[in-house]
Structure formats: structure tokens, C-alpha cells
Amino acid sequence: MTKRVFVSFDFDNDKTLKDFIIGQSKNQNSPFTVSDWSLKEEQKESEWEEKAREKIKRSDLVMVLLGKYTHNASGVLKEVKIANEEGIKLVQIICNENYQRIPNAGKVYCWNWDNLSNILS
Numbered sequence: 001m002t003k004r005v006f007v008s009f010d011f012d013n014d015k016t017l018k019d020f021i022i023g024q025s026k027n028q029n030s031p032f033t034v035s036d037w038s039l040k041e042e043q044k045e046s047e048w049e050e051k052a053r054e055k056i057k058r059s060d061l062v063m064v065l066l067g068k069y070t071h072n073a074s075g076v077l078k079e080v081k082i083a084n085e086e087g088i089k090l091v092q093i094i095c096n097e098n099y100q101r102i103p104n105a106g107k108v109y110c111w112n113w114d115n116l117s118n119i120l121s
Helices: 015-026 045-057 074-086 113-120
Strands: 003-008 034-036 061-066 089-094 107-110
Touching: 003 015, 003 034, 003 074, 015 034, 015 061, 015 113, 045 074, 061 074, 061 113, 074 089, 089 113, 107 113
Parallel strands: 003 061, 061 089, 089 107
Antiparallel strands: none
């Protein structure tokens, strides 16, 4: 069964990380699949928040990719807030050694096959 995952990431610094997780899920050897429900481009603030809320509400999980500056990314912090308001499960995935956990954004996992498979199955 495919999980509907909203991938939350630092748009200015970590788009490549988001592309990696989506690409990894498409690998034929991948133990999981992901439907990418994240927003693809920048939006006006009011439009962005409305679209983000709609997509987060329809997701099974919000996956926060923790890069070097994610903890300061205003969009990520808003997405975490929306997910909490909507009662959507959150997890944080460590993408590199230099990260800070985001409060109220779920348990932190290392990025590896076993963890992703367990989270997404």
C-alpha cells in the first residue's frame, strides 16, 4: 500500500534531498513507495498556506527532511504547525550530520532503508 507522504524540506537549501527521497522510493529494490504530495514551487503566502493545508490534510504522514538550516525554514515550521493542527503524523529524517531537531515534528530517524521501510509500511 502506498502512503501519501507530504515531504517537508527547506526549499532554499534542500530541494536535492527531497528529490533523493522521491527517487529512492521509485527504485525497483525499494522496500517502500511514496506519493509526493509536497508543493513543487514557491507560492504567494496566502495561496501557499491554503494549498499546503489541503495537501497535508490528505496525507498519511508528513516527513520532515532535516538539513543544515531546516530548523530555520519558515515554510517547514508552518507545515509542521499545520500537520499538528490537522492531526497528521510527523517524522523527522536526518539527512546529514549537521542538523537541529524541530520541536513538535515527531520522532527523529536516520535516513536508511530499514527506517524508511518501517515508517512507510
